[in-house]
Amino acid sequence: GENVEQHPSTLSVQEGDSAVIKCTYSDSASNYFPWYKQELGKRPQLIIDIRSNVGEKKDQRIAVTLNKTAKHFSLHITETQPEDSAVYFCAASWGGADGLTFGKGTHLIIQP
Amino acid sequence: EAQVTQNPRYLITVTGKKLTVTCSQNMNHEYMSWYRQDPGLGLRQIYYSMNVEVTDKGDVPEGYKVSRKEKRNFPLILESPSPNQTSLYFCASSREQGFYEQYFGPGTRLTVT
Secondary structure, X not given: OOOXXXXXXXXXXXXXOOEEEEEEEOOOOOOEEEEEEEOOOOOOEEEEEEEOOOOEEEXXXXXXXXXXXXXXXXXXXXXXOXXXXXXXXXXXXXXXXXXXXXXXXXXXXXXX | OOOEEEEXXXXXXXXXXXXXXXXXXXXXXXXXEEEEEEOOOEEEEEXXXXXXXXXXXXXXXXXXXXXXXXXXXXXXXXXXXXXXXXXEEEEXXXXXXXXXXXXXXXXXXXXXX
């Protein structure tokens, strides 16, 4: 089955700087790559996703890039703010019944 | 309001005492899943259901059962809980399998002593 590796496990950045979280996947059939954000004590929520026919997608301060040849995708957050502090999960799916395979998560800490 | 609900939100129980965690969604979603979240291990899928009466094992199904008798409900059953099932559990639903947003419930924190 699919295996998703996520790095780093913890990322600390100064407020206003950029943050990048990287994921690699193993199944070349995967073609859907969402990112979920989980604030402390809350449920995971989708923040952005990308499909394999697109190389990059942006939504205000967040962007996701996909390299299907190398089987990796990344989340970029620019001009980080305190409310960006959370755990971020990447995931991959080939569209089958088993749904999403998640990475282990990255704890993003925004330093004031 | 579109939502996924879970009950109970917190549960402390003893080894071997059967329990059920309920999950309900009001979005008419076909696809529902159960995950467990453990520190350093991320979200791991326990069971999933593509529709009524259609369920299958995820990555970590041992010690769990599910049923899907109605489209809106997907309960998780622990017939004989053990301490290694102490975890944070999330139910999720999506319109269909595949490339659709998963909506998560608020979570159930289970402690088995």
